[in-house]
Amino acid sequence: MAANQMLKSLLSSAQRSHLARTHLFITPRGTLKRNKFWTETMESDILVYDFQDGCSPKERGTVFKGLGRANLVYPNKDLTVRLTELERNDPTCNGNRIYDEIKASLEQKQVYWLMLPMCNDVQDVKEYIQIIDKLNPQWLKYHGSLQMICETPKCRHNLYDILGEVPEVQGVIVGGVDYLRFAQGTTEDLLGKLRWDVLNACLYHGRFAIDSPPMSLSSDDSTIQWHLQSAHSHGLRSGVILHPQQSATFNHQFTPRLEDVQAAEDLVHTWLSTRDTGYLRGSGNDFYGPPHMKKQVWIARYYSEIQAKKIVHTQIINENQIQNMNKQLDSMFKEMKATEIEEADKNDIHDIDIDDNENENALNRNRIGFIAFALSCHPRVKDRLSTLGFSNVQYYVSPEDNVDVDHQNRASSSTSTGTIEDIDCVSSQIINRRVTSKGDLVVTYNVEVLDQNHNPLCRLIRHDLEHKLEYINYDNEGDYTNTCSPHSHESNTSISSLSLNKMDKNIDMN
Numbered sequence: 249m250a251a252n253q254m255l256k257s258l259l260s261s262a263q264r265s266h267l268a269r270t271h272l273f274i275t276p277r278g279t280l281k282r283n284k285f286w287t288e289t290m291e292s293d294i295l296v297y298d299f300q301d302g303c304s305p306k307e308r309g310t311v312f313k314g315l316g317r318a319n320l321v322y323p324n325k326d327l328t329v330r331l332t333e334l335e336r337n338d339p340t341c342n343g344n345r346i347y348d349e350i351k352a353s354l355e356q357k358q359v360y361w362l363m364l365p366m367c368n369d370v371q372d373v374k375e376y377i378q379i380i381d382k383l384n385p386q387w388l389k390y391h392g393s394l395q396m397i398c399e400t401p402k403c404r405h406n407l408y409d410i411l412g413e414v415p416e417v418q419g420v421i422v423g424g425v426d427y428l429r430f431a432q433g434t435t436e437d438l439l440g441k442l443r444w445d446v447l448n449a450c451l452y453h454g455r456f457a458i459d460s461p462p463m464s465l466s467s468d469d470s471t472i473q474w475h476l477q478s479a480h481s482h483g484l485r486s487g488v489i490l491h492p493q494q495s496a497t498f499n500h501q502f503t504p505r506l507e508d509v510q511a512a513e514d515l516v517h518t519w520l521s522t523r524d525t526g527y528l529r530g531s532g533n534d535f536y537g538p539p540h541m542k543k544q545v546w547i548a549r550y551y552s553e554i555q556a557k558k559i560v561h562t563q564i565i566n567e568n569q570i571q572n573m574n575k576q577l578d579s580m581f582k583e584m585k586a587t588e589i590e591e592a593d594k595n596d597i598h599d600i601d602i603d604d605n606e607n608e609n610a611l612n613r614n615r616i617g618f619i620a621f622a623l624s625c626h627p628r629v630k631d632r633l634s635t636l637g638f639s640n641v642q643y644y645v646s647p648e649d650n651v652d653v654d655h656q657n658r659a660s661s662s663t664s665t666g667t668i669e670d671i672d673c674v675s676s677q678i679i680n681r682r683v684t685s686k687g688d689l690v691v692t693y694n695v696e697v698l699d700q701n702h703n704p705l706c707r708l709i710r711h712d713l714e715h716k717l718e719y720i721n722y723d724n725e726g727d728y729t730n731t732c733s734p735h736s737h738e739s740n741t742s743i744s745s746l747s748l749n750k751m752d753k754n755i756d757m758n
Contacts, residue, residue, distance in 0.1 A: 252454055253451050253452065253454070254451075254542070254546060255451065255457075255483060255485065255546070256450070256454065256455065256456045256457075257485065257546070257549070257550040257553055258456070258553060258557070259294075259361075259418060259419050259456040259458075259486070260393060260418045260456070261360040261361060261391065261392050261393045261418065262387075262388060262389055262390050262391050262392055262393055263360065263390065263391050263392070265557075266293070266294070266326050266360065266557070267293050267553065267554060267557040267558055267559070268293050268294050268326075268419070268456065268458070268486050269293050269485065269486050269487075269498065269499050269502040269503065269554075270291075270292040270293050270294065270486070270487065270489055270494075270495055270498045270499055270502070271292070271293070271294045271295075271296055271328065271421075271458060271486070271487070271488045271489065272289060272292035272294070272295050272296060272488075272489050272490075272491075272492060272494075272495060273296045273298055273302055273330075273461075273488065273489070273490055274289070274295050274296060274297055274298070274314075275302065276298075276302070276303055276304075276307040276310040276311050276314065277307075277310060278314075279297060279310065279311060279313070279314020279315070279317070279318070279321065280310065280313065280314050280317065280321065281321060282321055282701070282702040282703065285492035285493065286702040287562050287673065287675075287702070288492035288493050288495050288496070289322065289492040289495070290322065290325065290560045290562060290675065291492075291495040291496060291499065291560065291562070292489065292492070292495040292499075293326070293499070293558070293559075294325075294326045294327070294328055294361075295322055295325050295326070295327050295328070296327070296328045296329070296330055296363065296488075297311055297314060297315055297318075297327060297328070297329045297330070297353075297359075298311065298329075298330045299311055299329065299330060299331055299332050299349050300330045300331065300332055300333065300365050302330075312348075312352050315329070315352050315353065315355075315356050315359070316352075316355075316356070318356055318358050318359075319356075319358065322358075323677060323694060323696070324358070324559060324560075324677035324678070324679055324694055325358060325559070325560065325677075326358065326360050326559065327356065327358045327359045327360065327361075328359070328360070328361040328362070328363050328395060329349065329353040329359055329361075329362055329363065330362075330363040330365060331346055331349050331350065331353075331362055331363065331364060331365070331376065332345055332346050332349060332365075333365045333366040334346070334366070334367075334372060334375060334376075346376070346379060347379055347383075350362065350376075350379050350380055350383055351383055354380070354383055354384050354387050354392075357391075359392065360391070360392045360393065361392055361393055361394060361395045361418070361419065362376070362380070362392065362394055362395070363394075363395045363396070363397065363421070364376050364394060364395070364396040364397070364417075365396075365397050365399070365423075366397070366399065366400060366403075366426075367396050367397075367400075367403055367410070368400055368402035368403050368406065369402060369403075369406045369409070369410065370406070370409060370410050370413050370414060373394070373396065373410060373414050373416075373417060374414065376394070377394075377414070377416060388416050393416055393417070393418040393419075394414075394416045394417045394418065394419075395417070395418065395419035395420070395421060395458070396410070396417050396419075396420055396421070397420075397421045397423040397426075398420055398421065398422060398423050398427075398442070398445075398446050399421075399423020399424075399425075399426035399427050400423075400426070400427065400430060401427070401430055401431070403423075404427070404442065404445055404446075407420070407445065407446065407449045408449050408452065408453070411449055411450070411452075411453040411455055412453060417455065418455055418456060419455065419456040419457075419458055420446050420449065420450055420455060420456070420457055420458065421446075421458045421459075421460070421488060422439075422442055422443050422446045422457070422458065422459050422460040422484075423442075423460060424438075424439045424442060424443075424460030424461075425460065425461075425463065427442055439460065439478075440478065440482060442460075443459065443460075443479070443482045443484060444482060447482065447483050447484060456486065457483075457484055457486065458484075458486045458487060458488060459479045459484045459486060459487035459488065460487070460488065461487065461488035461489060461490050462475040462476075462489075462490075465490055465491040465494075466491075466494075467491070467493045467494045467496070467497045468497065472494070472497070476497070476498065476501045477501075479501075480501055480502070484502075485502045485550075486502060487502070503551070503554055504547045504550060504551045508547055509547060509548060509551045511544075512544035512545070512547045512548045513548050515541065515544050516541070516544050516545050516548050516719075519541040519544070519545070520545070523538075545719070548718070548719050549719035549720065552717040552718055552719045552720050553719075553720060555627075555628060555631075555717055556717050556720055558627065559677050559678045560675065560676070560677050561625065561626070561627035561675070561676050561677075562673055562674070562675045562676075563625045563673060563674045563675075563676075564672070564673045565621065565671045565672060565673055565674060570668055570669060570671065573617050573620065573621070573668060574617075574668065577613050577616065577617060577668075580616075581613065613668070614666065614667050614668055615643065615706075617668040617671075618643070618668070618671075618697045618705055618706035619638070619641065619706065619708065621671060621674050621697055622638070622674060622676075622695040622696075622697055622706060622708050622710065623635055623638065623695075623710060624674075625674040625675075625676045625695060626676070626712070627676075628714075631714050631715045631717070632712050632713070632714050632715075633688065633712075633713040633714060633715065634712070634713045635710065635711070635712055635713075636690065636711040636712060636713055637710075637711050638708045638709060638710045638711070639708065639709045639711075640707075640708055640709045641706070641707075641708045642704075642706065642707045642708070643666075643705070643706050644666070644703070644704045644705055644706065644707070666699060666705035666706075670699045670700075670705060671697055671698070671699065671705065672698055672699055672700040672702075673698050673702075674695065674696070674697050674698065675695070675696045675698060676693045676694070676695045676696075676710070677693060677694045677695075678691060678692070678693060679692050679693065679694050679709075680692035683716065684713075687716050688713055688714065688715060688716055689713070689714045689715070689716050690711060690712070690713055690714075691711070691712045691713075691714050692709060692710070692711050692712075693709070693710045693711075693712065694707070694709060695707065695708055695709070695710050
């Protein structure tokens, strides 16, 4: 069917479909801890851990260690691992190297794709698959898939055959840099041709096309702008990036413009119900028909998919919001103190320990502030019907050394050395979505309240009831098995629940 050849908007794994506008390569040391670009890094849809070009031999151990820590450093992010290329003619190549890389990748549940470099034909791809199946024959069936880089003349020639014979390959990256090395050509002359060959093969076989990375690490120079605009005009809606600060620019370019979405939605409802075609009334020459309307449907659906499937939302907390929170807490605790004194007088109690009460109130104040901000962090407040509750509340003591911090070892069910004034941002990550019998969604989030070093002050699991967005099919949603839930703690939520009921229902996060 012709519909099966439409541009794929989402990248598939064996488990589910994923939003994949940006694929950010992480440096080896960047896998070990949350650095100053952590917020920007989390904005990229997919993170790539690299054993190939971006990893020197002495840094291989760092990447292995980073893979094991991914749930702490980049919680609930979708990951790709680029493997080492097959070096049959290299006498120094250790045959166990690729085996070890695949083994470590399959053990990390956040890894959904293995990226294969320098594959020339079907046999090259199947060599990797044989190793994967030997380690875990279920992985490619029920969890992950493959991406490959089209970066050699032989791969370009054989791409249709590879995609036709190897359904496990779900994404193809335009390998512009290496291909231009083979061809000794220029980016301006040859990149567009390679893009088209990759895109058309992906359209034909129903796979996901990913653009080559720009060689500039900037986010706004002329090279980047040319690269982005030409990729978009060539039909690509996804690309590889090499610096976290490029995430926002590339995401914006590969997201439909709001005015285009609004224009599409005005026409789509009529088209879907009536299949009406013809000339727009009063235009005289503005014809619209099935090709035009199917494009509009694609735009409307893709925009909804972006809104629904963007896993991470980060909300920066400013000084005004903290002051507003403190005012509400002052009012609440003043009311609670007056009630406590009134109860004490009524019961003729005169030995209340003021110091203990003040210390307990200070502790509860921070607890409640953390939870209130965590409950209010949502990417689309208008689509949230209600908060169903929260669980697994954890508070954290400040680390003495921010290098190689293990957040789980700092977790506590009751205490924190941080205060409301230490909050820098709140990060929420979708970890589960389920459609209700009435058609709404129950969405589960992992939420972290973070300080300026991106270390958690508080973490909890939040459950929301949300509107189901239009144009999206949730039937094949699958489980978000990259979930790494925090260790369960019996937290003292009685004070929090009592106090939150006295606060405004929604905290202004804008």
